[in-house]
Amino acid sequence: MHDCMDWRNVSFDWNRARAFLVTAEEGSLSAAARALGMAQPTLGRQVTALEEELGVTLFERVPRGLELTTAGLDLVEHVRAMGEAAGRVSMAATGQSDTVDGQISITASEIYSAYLLPPILAQLRDIAPGIDIEVVASNTVRDLKRREADIAIRNARPTQPELIGKLVAEDRAALYATPDFLEQMGQPQTPDDLREADFIGLENLDQLIDGLNAGGYELSRRNFAIQTENHLVHWQMARHGLGIGIGPCHLGDRDPGLARVLPNEEPIRFPVWLVAHRELQTSRRVRLVFDLLAKEIPSLLGSDPEALKDFA
Amino acid sequence: MHDCMDWRNVSFDWNRARAFLVTAEEGSLSAAARALGMAQPTLGRQVTALEEELGVTLFERVPRGLELTTAGLDLVEHVRAMGEAAGRVSMAATGQSDTVDGQISITASEIYSAYLLPPILAQLRDIAPGIDIEVVASNTVRDLKRREADIAIRNARPTQPELIGKLVAEDRAALYATPDFLEQMGQPQTPDDLREADFIGLENLDQLIDGLNAGGYELSRRNFAIQTENHLVHWQMARHGLGIGIGPCHLGDRDPGLARVLPNEEPIRFPVWLVAHRELQTSRRVRLVFDLLAKEIPSLLGSDPEALKDFA
DNA sequence: GCCAATCCATGCAATCATGCATAGCATCCC
DNA sequence: GGGATGCTATGCATGATTGCATGGATTGGC
Numbered sequence: 001m002h003d004c005m006d007w008r009n010v011s012f013d014w015n016r017a018r019a020f021l022v023t024a025e026e027g028s029l030s031a032a033a034r035a036l037g038m039a040q041p042t043l044g045r046q047v048t049a050l051e052e053e054l055g056v057t058l059f060e061r062v063p064r065g066l067e068l069t070t071a072g073l074d075l076v077e078h079v080r081a082m083g084e085a086a087g088r089v090s091m092a093a094t095g096q097s098d099t100v101d102g103q104i105s106i107t108a109s110e111i112y113s114a115y116l117l118p119p120i121l122a123q124l125r126d127i128a129p130g131i132d133i134e135v136v137a138s139n140t141v142r143d144l145k146r147r148e149a150d151i152a153i154r155n156a157r158p159t160q161p162e163l164i165g166k167l168v169a170e171d172r173a174a175l176y177a178t179p180d181f182l183e184q185m186g187q188p189q190t191p192d193d194l195r196e197a198d199f200i201g202l203e204n205l206d207q208l209i210d211g212l213n214a215g216g217y218e219l220s221r222r223n224f225a226i227q228t229e230n231h232l233v234h235w236q237m238a239r240h241g242l243g244i245g246i247g248p249c250h251l252g253d254r255d256p257g258l259a260r261v262l263p264n265e266e267p268i269r270f271p272v273w274l275v276a277h278r279e280l281q282t283s284r285r286v287r288l289v290f291d292l293l294a295k296e297i298p299s300l301l302g303s304d305p306e307a308l309k310d311f312a
Numbered sequence: 313m314h315d316c317m318d319w320r321n322v323s324f325d326w327n328r329a330r331a332f333l334v335t336a337e338e339g340s341l342s343a344a345a346r347a348l349g350m351a352q353p354t355l356g357r358q359v360t361a362l363e364e365e366l367g368v369t370l371f372e373r374v375p376r377g378l379e380l381t382t383a384g385l386d387l388v389e390h391v392r393a394m395g396e397a398a399g400r401v402s403m404a405a406t407g408q409s410d411t412v413d414g415q416i417s418i419t420a421s422e423i424y425s426a427y428l429l430p431p432i433l434a435q436l437r438d439i440a441p442g443i444d445i446e447v448v449a450s451n452t453v454r455d456l457k458r459r460e461a462d463i464a465i466r467n468a469r470p471t472q473p474e475l476i477g478k479l480v481a482e483d484r485a486a487l488y489a490t491p492d493f494l495e496q497m498g499q500p501q502t503p504d505d506l507r508e509a510d511f512i513g514l515e516n517l518d519q520l521i522d523g524l525n526a527g528g529y530e531l532s533r534r535n536f537a538i539q540t541e542n543h544l545v546h547w548q549m550a551r552h553g554l555g556i557g558i559g560p561c562h563l564g565d566r567d568p569g570l571a572r573v574l575p576n577e578e579p580i581r582f583p584v585w586l587v588a589h590r591e592l593q594t595s596r597r598v599r600l601v602f603d604l605l606a607k608e609i610p611s612l613l614g615s616d617p618e619a620l621k622d623f624a
Numbered sequence: 625g626c627c628a629a630t631c632c633a634t635g636c637a638a639t640c641a642t643g644c645a646t647a648g649c650a651t652c653c654c
Numbered sequence: 655g656g657g658a659t660g661c662t663a664t665g666c667a668t669g670a671t672t673g674c675a676t677g678g679a680t681t682g683g684c
Contacts, residue, residue: 010330010395010398010399010402011348011349012398012401012402012405013327014326014327014329014330014398015325015326015327017326017398017401018322018323018326036323037323054402054405055405055599055603056405074404075401075404075405078397078400078401078404079397079401081397081400082394082397082398082401083322084397085390085391085393085394085396085397086322086324086326086329086394087322088390088393089324089329089387089390089391089394090322090324090366092386092387092390093324093366093367093368093387094366094367096366096368096383096386096387097366097367097368098367098368098369098383099367101367102367
């Protein structure tokens with residue numbers, strides 16, 4: 001089967017190829033070194049050695065950094081393919097990994113990262129002390145295909161076929177403000193009473209306004225004098241009486257310093273999905289964390305299993 | 313362009329992946345080591361380290377050798393893709409032979425052009441008949457930046473940053489004359505014996521005199537009754553007994569019609585550099601010729617690789 | 625049953641690669 | 655124009671990797 005495969009063609013130093021790839025993608029040796037957790041001189045020497053080895057000048061040394069030559073531009077395409085294959089190797093390896101100990105990376109919104117994950121991760125530390133946990137708190141959807149995280153907590157069903165998702169809970173969100181703030185407003189009762197109210201804004205402001213208006217509100221940008229892209233900051237602002245904030249009920253209802261702005265309005269209901277890459281689902285470690293999250297999130301959110309049917 | 317690609321997923325040791333691939337394909341560490349030109353323990357340790365790194369047992373150690381586990385069987389598929397990409401990298405770097413065709417221009421001193429290059433260029437004709445060769449025989453340094461030639465053979469390290477040089481050999485030169493001429497002089501033994509001798513001059517006569525006097529001679533312009541700027545003519549004059557000439561030992565020592573004037577004096581030693589423009593170094597054609605010259609010049613000159621260290 | 629061949633694992637010395645600290649340089653901003 | 659900040663290149667000491675030599679073990683053949 002393997003009569004006489006010639007391995008000399010691949011006998012150049014593959015780590016140098018990796019150094020070249022990351023340097024090309026990051027644009028400078030220093031940035032690449034930071035990304036890889038290596039020293040800059042090391043990377044520089046590896047790139048130089050690869051140029052020597054292949055007999056190709058890959059980069060033009062310019063003061064701003066390194067710039068790909070035409071030859072380098074040609075080669076980086078092939079090396080990129082190598083890197084993508086390497087990513088699949090790593091993905092499959094984690095999936096095959098029979099040891100629980102290791103690193104795992106979870107991405108979730110800032111609110112979930114701050115209020116939902118900590119008690120669960122404390123449990124995880126007890127159950128499996130050998131697992132190193134990294135939490136990527138981000139309100140933008142991270143790409144699991146590129147392995148930006150192993151497990152994601154999201155509020156929508158994953159669309160990509162290589163991702164598998166599990167609907168684990170229902171979450172609810174409502175408008176919150178301090179009791180003082182509401183008293184000053186005269187205890188609003190209907191969305192109409194909020195037409196002149198001060199809200200605290202988030203990123204994607206127009207999208208938020210459209211969403212609320214679709215629910216019967218009549219708001220515009222002038223209602224949002226204060227704005228932040230950070231949801232935790234947003235929440236703290238609401239708690240300090242700076243305006244009306246939007247947040248999950250499991251937080252707001254338990255916060256003695258906050259009250260629902262419109263107690264008679266039904267909260268917004270949305271699903272909570274756990275998402276992981278198919279390859280990773282076979283990993284004992286990923287499996288363990290995934291199952292723990294699936295078990296604990298519903299109880300922490302006080303989610304009724306019956307309610308999940310509405311999102312199917 | 314893409315904000316923050318996460319490279320941790322590819323940060324495992326790629327060389328270990330290569331070790332794993334070749335071992336899996338060849339069926340044993342020993343065979344893989346032979347194929348890669350490495351030692352068997354090295355490869356064994358790399359595979360073990362990869363297993364450690366990925367947390368996956370790749371091979372079952374059986375008496376006959378190594379056998380892939382099911383996990384390894386899964387992983388080898390992905391690593392094979394990596395290897396194939398590596399092959400394309402190497403291919404793109406090495407270049408296909410059909411793109412080699414074209415014109416190339418080499419500049420060298422007259423002596424080298426006449427005595428050193430011909431046998432090498434004959435080889436080149438055999439290897440790559442599609443390459444048209446131009447030899448610029450010149451004792452003045454041609455400007456590679458202005459593309460006066462593609463490759464230069466020089467006796468000094470290139471100073472301009474856009475030129476890259478490779479120290480390929482050590483050359484030696486000595487004073488030569490015909491045996492008859494020496495007998496007539498009474499067989500000189502020391503530089504002092506040559507104070508009244510007839511030398512054959514070259515261009516830059518004063519520079520040559522200074523150089524020789526720095527080596528213990530006591531010469532002046534009146535020792536140079538005959539002078540020519542052409543080194544080949546210079547050499548032929550020496551061969552015809554017109555005086556003492558200076559020339560490379562690899563020529564003089566093999567010439568039955570010539571003998572060293574001072575056999576006990578150490579020859580002048582100087583480095584042989586191959587020089588090319590950085591940009592041209594990426595050309596497959598230039599590379600091919602460059603490498604051929606780098607390989608053949610040392611053996612033609614009988615240069616000891618150890619001697620090169622003196623010029624570093 | 626023994627010898628030869630082949631395989632993997634380990635000890636050890638030399639080599640190579642790495643990281644740190646630093647120098648050299650260009651650029652940007654005040 | 656000068657200080658701050660980004661980059662790459664180099665010297666040097668340390669630590670990791672390599673190759674060689676060797677040991678232990680199994681298979682196959684005579």
